[in-house]
Every structure is written in C-alpha cells, then in structure tokens.
Amino acid sequence: MPQVEIDLSPAENWFQSKGWKSFPFQRKTWNAYLSGKSGLLNAPTGSGKTYAIWLGAVLEALNDPKPAKGLQIIWVTPLRALAKDIQAAMQEVSNDLELGWNIALRTGDTTQAERQRQKKHMPEAMVTTPESIHILLAQKDAVKTFSSVKAVIVDEWHELIGGKRGVQMELALAYMRHLKDKPIKTWAISATIGNLEEAAKVLLGEQYETCETIRANVDKKIEIESILPDSVKTLPWAGHLGIHLLPRVVPILEQHTSTLMFTNVRSQTEIWYQKMMMQLPEYAGLVAMHHGSLDLGVRQWVEDRLHTGKLKCVVCTSSLDLGVDFRPVDMVIQVGGPKGIARFFQRAGRSGHRPGATSKVYFLPTHSLELIEAAVLKEAIDKKQFESRTPLTKCFDVLIQYLVTLAVGPGFYQEETYRQVKSSHAYQDLSLAEWQWCLEFITTGGSTLSAYDEYAKVEIESDGKYKVNNRRTAMRHRMSMGTIVSDPMVKVKYQTGGYIGTVEEIFIAGLKPGQTFWFAGRSLELIRVKDMTAQVKKSKKKTGPIPRWGGGKASFTSLLSHGLRRKLEDAANGIYEGPEMNAIKPLLEKHRELSALPLSNQLLIEQLRSDEGTHFFIYPLEGKYIHEVLAALCAYRISVSQPITFSIASNDYGFELLTDQEIEIEDFLELDLFSRENLLDDIYASINNTEMAKRKFRDIATIAGLIFQGYPGKGITNRHLQASSSMIFKVFEDYDPENLLMKQANEEVLSLQFEKSRLNESLERINQQEIVIKKLLKPSPLCFPIMVDRFRERYTSEKLSDQIEKMQIEFD
Structure with a gap:
C-alpha cells in the first residue's frame, strides 16, 4: 500500500x-x-x-x-x-x-x-x-x-x-x-x-x-584558540599552569556576554570557583558553578540565570556539556585536556548553539604538554574525526535488575520475555542456559544463596507468571533501580536547615568536628555526622580541603593517542605547525637535547639514576589506563627473573618503574617484556585481579540487587557495603565459581578497566617498534611530570612544591 x-x-x-x-x-x-x-x-x-x-x-x-x-x-x-x-x-x-x-x-x-x-x-x-x-x-x-x-x-x-x-x-x-x-x-x-x-x-x-x-552536510564553524603561557622552557607537571593563567582568562570574560568554563572533575570546578572569587571579588554574583553534587535548587538557579544572560561565567563539569541551549553563552573555556575529541567538540558547541552560528572555545592548559593535545584536537575536529563507542553485551547485572523490574510491575512470562531480550543487540547471543540461570537467580538466589529468603525475590505463579508479591521487596527494588553506581554519599546541610549538596562518605570520614572544608564555593565547618548527613556551619577560615569525587577520571582515547604520536614524530623531524606546537617547541627541543623525540615506529625508554635508585621511563603514548597495566605487567615479568621490587607511576604519556637496585634496562629487554604470550595469566599475577574484581563486583552486585544501599536519609556506610559485597564474592568464589556475576566482574576488569582489546593493539604496535634507549643525567621534560605524580602520594602540597623547586634548579 x-x-x-x-x-x-x-x-x-x-x-x-x-x-x-x-x-x-x-x-x-x-x-x-x-x-x-x-x-x-x-x-x-x-x-x-x-x-x-x-x-x-x-x-x-x-x-x-x-x-x-x-x-x-x-x-x-x-x-x-x-x-x-x-x-x-x-x-x-x-x-x-x-x-x-x-x-x-x-x-x-x-x-x-x-x-x-x-x-x-x-x-x-x-x-x-x-x-x-x-x-x-x-x-x-x-x-x-x-x-x-x-x-x-x-x-x-x-x-x-x-x-x-x-x-x-x-x-x-x-x-x-x-x-x-x-x-x-x-x-x-x-x-x-x-x-x-x-x-x-x-x-x-x-x-x-x-x-x-x-x-547532515552542515558545516559547523568552530574557532579554537589556546591560552598560551609566556614561557614553556621549564619542566612541566600536572597543574603547574592552570590557575596561574587566570589573569589571561579575565579579558576573555570581559569581551563576551556569558562564558562556560569546563573542567574535567568536580573538585577542579570547586578549586577554580574558589580562586576566581578570591582573585576577582568584583565578579561576585556574576560567576557561579554547576556540578552534579550541588543542591538541585542551586543548579536550577544557575541554569535559569544562564538562560536570561545574568551570569558572566559558570564553572562547570560535564553536567552542562550536552545539548543544553543557553543562547547568551558566546564563549567556552576548556580547562585541561578533555582526553577525547568528541567531548571537546560537544563542549565547544555550547557556544553559538544555533544554526549558522560560530562556536568559540579557548583551550587552557594545566601543564605545558597539554599544548600538544590542543594541537591534536584542532586537527581532528577540522577533519571531523570522532571516537567510536563500543557497545556492551551480556551485562547479567542489568538483565537481572530488568527482570525483577518487570516482576515488580506487570509480571512476565519467561518464553515471550526471552524472545524480547534476545531481540536486543546486547543479549542477542544470550544462551538458554544463561537465561535459565538468571531466572533461577531471581527466584531462589541461585545455588549458593537459596537458603536466604531475601534473595528469592520473584515468585512463579500458577499460570507461570513471574511476579514480585512482597511489598517490601518491591519497594526496595524501586529505590535501588539504575546502573550508575557511586560511593555512598553524605548529605551536607546547615545546622540551622538548608541543603547544600552531597560529598563522598570517604571524604567526610577524614574530617573531625571543628575542621573546615570548602564546598559549593563556601568555607564550611563540620559540626557532626549523623545518619549519613554532615551538619555544618559557615566558617571565616580561608583554607581547607576541597572534596574529591571518584567519578570523572579519564584517559586518552586511542584516536587522541594516535594524534599525539604523530605530533611528536613531526617534532622529531623539526616540523612545528600551529601556535601550540610552536609555543612548546623550546620544551620539546630541550627534551631532544637531553633524550630523544620518538618517531611513530619507535618506543622511547629512558633510564635515570638518582638518590631514590634506578628509574626506567617508558613512553607507549597510549593513555594512563593502558600504562597502569603495562607498568604492572613489566614489573611482574622482571620480578619473575630475579627478586626485585618496583614503585610504579604513570600518566597519559608513559610510565615509570623505580627500584632501589642498581640495574641496567638492557638486562631485562631480552625477557620480552611486551610479549602477548601468557598475557592474561601475567596480568592476573601482576595486578591484584581478585581485589579489582571484588571492587567491580560491588557495582555489579548493587545493580543486580544483591546489595541494598539504604533508605532515603538512612544510607548504609561504605564499610558496610564493601563488607557485604566482599562476603558474597567470597561465597561465590568458594562455592559457585561459575556464577555469571562473578564471570562478569572478571570480564569487566579486563574489558573496561584494562581495555583488553586496546591493550592487545598497543602490545602489537610496541612489538613492531624499534626500541630507543637513552641514559639520562637529569630528568627530561617527559619524565618529570610522571615523577611529580608519584611524589603527590608522599608529600604535602608545601613539601611537594619544595621538591619540585629543587628539581627545577637542578634542571636549569
């Protein structure tokens, strides 16, 4: 028809x-x-x-x-x-x-x-x-x-x-x-x-x-400009620029109606807002911040004032980087590398968010090496290159939650629901045996938890319908639905009333009553913690810790890594295109003088001796997550050949192995450190996979409904949640090793945390590369930021600054 x-x-x-x-x-x-x-x-x-x-x-x-x-x-x-x-x-x-x-x-x-x-x-x-x-x-x-x-x-x-x-x-x-x-x-x-x-x-x-x-064949114009520091001749480290470039930000704010300043994590948003208020008091009332842990009323107030053009600047996270149409916004500033091309493009599009308009974005580096990242971003966006998204399959925790959801609601019959589920891409390969396991799990708790009534959530009625008939079970399920799992949150409220927002329990646990912290742009004194609520009052103190949230950490995407390797190869060949690469030229030329700039078919390894011992710096340029795995893998494979202990540090450019023994890197390269043979066994041996699987299992167990996170206002502590998930994990490990949720935890550690497919690609590339070894007399610009990241775990901010200053003097 x-x-x-x-x-x-x-x-x-x-x-x-x-x-x-x-x-x-x-x-x-x-x-x-x-x-x-x-x-x-x-x-x-x-x-x-x-x-x-x-x-x-x-x-x-x-x-x-x-x-x-x-x-x-x-x-x-x-x-x-x-x-x-x-x-x-x-x-x-x-x-x-x-x-x-x-x-x-x-x-x-x-x-x-x-x-x-x-x-x-x-x-x-x-x-x-x-x-x-x-x-x-x-x-x-x-x-x-x-x-x-x-x-x-x-x-x-x-x-x-x-x-x-x-x-x-x-x-x-x-x-x-x-x-x-x-x-x-x-x-x-x-x-x-x-x-x-x-x-x-x-x-x-x-x-x-x-x-x-x-x-859509619509040419969206995006103007990208970097805020360049006066000099990049000194050693870089994460955070050594950032706030120091605030004076360069002020003219940008003055020249535009409304600016969104994006940071990568909530703690960075808090820091930038605090520093802006301290250094720019005349902007009080014109600058606000926005992130997911702030009170809903505050967030809506910020959004409304953005719509009406009453705010000069909003410091924010990804909470505002999708599709939101704030017409008055005519400028975006990205603080630090966004770690991905698509994310940067999305954020740039918040300005000029209408057909035919030009989007304008400034890139503000938090350390000099991020200027290379800025050059890669500009080139990739010009060529319209964006990352692929890998879909997940066979998430048994999500399927179990979904089945209980249907059973809480209208109920379901297994044959027709199996056909429904199988019609989705995620579960197209779901076997009948796996389906039956899920049904047994929601009705009895499975072979290991069948003795506990609370895990037998769903009943099978006389006509074969799967249904939740227990009101308490239904209520608890509705309160626990969702797949976003975070650490337990503590509500922050004024003693006199008034909700401010939420911070992670682990942060509040580290404070004592009477101590001051900064949150939501305010100096707050902790009075007491009761029922997962922190009661506070305003403080006049100017200093105090800023909460850090577990989410938001990111690593280079493979597309960004590829661009980075290409830019370094250009620099090795004396090619510096664009203002960012020309700005960082003195630093890269200094690195070439002390060490080498690797070509794309080369793997650079540096060796340095210091009072701490022998340092090996290896630069696959694959992003922090891959480097964490490679560092542990290399350390393990070396330790198999002789008794030796390493300290490990990494960033997006490479990783460090530090030992107190006097050794040479050549002694270990013949061990085939980057071989893919026995890869999974060696990864499991090098990283405490059981501990990582336990942590991943806690999230899976929460989604699958094995762990209840508490009623509103009566949340369960992090320690209790961890103990509950660890106990269930141990039971499965000992008595039900074929448990599908256990298998999923191990698989997610490999595929999501270790990026298994990308790790294999990285090792394949490394095995085809020429190894270039450089023996250093002092730290190079590429290895210095890795060393500083390791120092952060050992020193306070003041001592860290002293250590950096000492190394800078030695470098110069």
Missing part, C-alpha cells in the same frame, strides 16, 4: 515564522519519519537536530484524523539539565502549530505530586531518562502506559551506547516493540560518534532493516 504524502508546509512555515530556513537534512528526516522509517541522525550540535525529529512527529500527529490517546512519543535524554530545554522547545512547537499536546518532564527531579498527575492522565509526549523509563516499567499498569507509544527518540545516543545505561535503553525498547504488532519508530540523535552503522544496529536490534542513517 503506497504511503500517503504528507504536506511539510506547516513545518516550513513555522521555521519561517522564527526567521529560519530548514536544512536539507531536516526535510529528509521529516520525510523518513513520515514514511514510517526508524533511523539515526548525525548532525553537529546547534544545527537544529531536535526539530528535525520532533517536527516529523508533529506533522504525523496533525495529519492523523484520530485524536491521540495516551502516551505517544518518548524522548530520552541522558542528562536531566538537557531534558528541561528539550521539553520547552517541543512544547513551543506543539503550541504554535495548535497540536494541543502536553509535553511533560519525567526525571529524578520530578516531584511526587507531578508523577501522580501523570499516572492519572498520561501526557501525549514525555521527555525522560533511561532510569525513569524503567521506573515506569515497574508500575502495575506498564503495559497500558507503553502500548500506545508510537515512537521513541533517544537523544545524545553516543553518551549511552558505551555504558550500562545504553543496555537499559535497549531492554526498554525491546519491551515496547513487543507490545504491539505494528513496529514503533525508533530514532537516535548524535553529533559525535565514529561508528555510526554499529550505533544504529545497537539501537534498532532486529529492526535494523528499516533504518535510515541521515548525515
């Missing part, structure tokens, strides 16, 4: 009313949507991606003679801050075109009263998160809620596909597709993804044949 051609003029006229003109990719997307296709839209940030999909849905609804009943469209976003903007844009189109739809918001910030209103009368469209969809799946009326859905749009798909939230999304889509005979439309939006075809296959599962991948 031929498709009825739908008039696009309402969308075109709406664009004209706004003074815009639709792009070819938007019209192509509208037609694809209206012809019943699913797909993936790849378009740069700020080019009108939202309207490309949403107006297709609106046009379809306008031409449907039947009035919409129930939930029609689900728009999924990975960020709560992004949800508010998207909902407002969608509602505006609906109102202007007189569609009469209610576009609702449903995230973790939605009030209970609003959720109840939605339950009584579902909106026609909902902007939500993967976690909130699963909470709706845990409702008794989930079938009714989702059976009317015609389309699901997943925004910023690249942010979900490489993690367990992406797997959550795959399962939710598989559930909705099997509710009705007519297939629902599924669309994803992404600005930065290297493996588009694979991303589409993951999204659509068995429906991939209907996919249309649309690439």
